[in-house]
């Protein structure tokens with residue numbers, strides 16, 4: 537029904553997507569439009585990660601509008617998504633905000649911040665709340681591939697941003713991207729006949745999932761739990777940009793052993809040196825699509841997480857929905873997760889206020905950047 541109403545309201549097609557998004561340089565190449573095309577079996581749309589989507593058999597296009605509506609850059613379903621998921625300003629609904637960390641040594645050895653994501657999912661799998669989790673496994677210093685983990689140990693492989701071996705960049709081909717094409721993988725959930733899957737994603741990915749749920753696109757109903765990462769941007773760069781980047785950052789990219797993003801971009805080299813790089817310094821390698829994205833705190837996830845605002849070794853955890861509460865409370869009760877201990881109630885209250893203030897400030901900053909990007913594009917025509 538929701539799908540029908542949305543389609544009747546707005547029957548833009550791939551041609552509109554080409555003009556408004558692809559032509560404006562805002563396509564994030566998530567592959568969602570081609571993967572969930574209603575004329576998929578007739579191969580109406582083609583998709584290539586380096587070139588993005590294109591209409592390959594125009595006569596086969598059903599002009600149903602799905603490709604247009606599910607694109608994360610299209611805001612046509614904003615009101616429906618906000619209503620369905622109870623969005624409230626300024627960062628979406630939330631019932632609790634806390635700095636937490638794992639108690640599992642094998643998770644804390646490999647995790648990005650406090651290992652909340654990995655331990656929450658491991659616990660949910662062990663308790664059979666989910667059958668699997670669509671996460672992103674590291675393939676090299678900067679690249680990730682979507683990966684459906686169906687046992688708790690497979691989640692360890694996908695945790696963190698430590699690189700087991702520092703590798704020469706030349707070994708990874710000519711293009712690098714921190715973006716992991718998770719949306720395309722959702723299709724496989726249906727083929728595997730799984731109906732209780734968790735998904736970890738950036739704000740654009742969770743937003744796409746929520747739009748698919750509004751539109752009743754199969755198998756979005758099988759995504760039973762979402763963990764959203766805070767996100768300023770993903771990075772894409774080619775081998776040509778590497779030398780310029782290394783000069784600017786004063787770090788050999790091949791020496792980076794850990795990449796983390798909190799208040800800024802944190803690069804740790806194999807010799808243990810930590811370099812803090814402000815976002816402005818790396819904006820030129822941010823994916824153009826990210827510069828137009830207004831969502832920092834992953835407003836529509838069940839639980840959102842980031843490093844921002846928490847001490848090292850902790851994950852800032854925003855519990856939003858009742859499902860988020862159920863998963864988080866279960867893991868906490870079973871002592872898989874623990875919260876940052878502060879010496880007094882007053883200090884704890886202050887910490888929560890500071891956490892909220894930081895997340896809100898980054899949200900405002902990202903929204904302002906998106907507005908400026910879209911205004912610039914409009915001006916250029």
Ligand SMILES: Cc1cc2nc3c(=O)[nH]c(=O)nc-3n(C[C@H](O)[C@H](O)[C@H](O)COP(=O)(O)OP(=O)(O)OC[C@H]3O[C@@H](n4cnc5c(N)ncnc54)[C@H](O)[C@@H]3O)c2cc1C
Nearest residue numbers: 647648649650651652653654671672696767768842843844
């Ligand atoms: C591209 C990107 C940008 C981010 N930007 C910020 C930021 O600006 N500020 C901030 O505070 N936090 C940011 N984060 C979140 C932060 O880096 C941590 O992921 C988060 O704090 C969770 O830490 P953890 O130790 O609990 O997670 P872990 O237990 O280490 O688990 C990390 C999970 O993230 C998944 N993952 C890793 N890379 C990707 C990817 N590229 N796409 C989708 N999923 C992925 C892994 O599969 C794993 O399930 C960003 C994360 C990413 C991937």
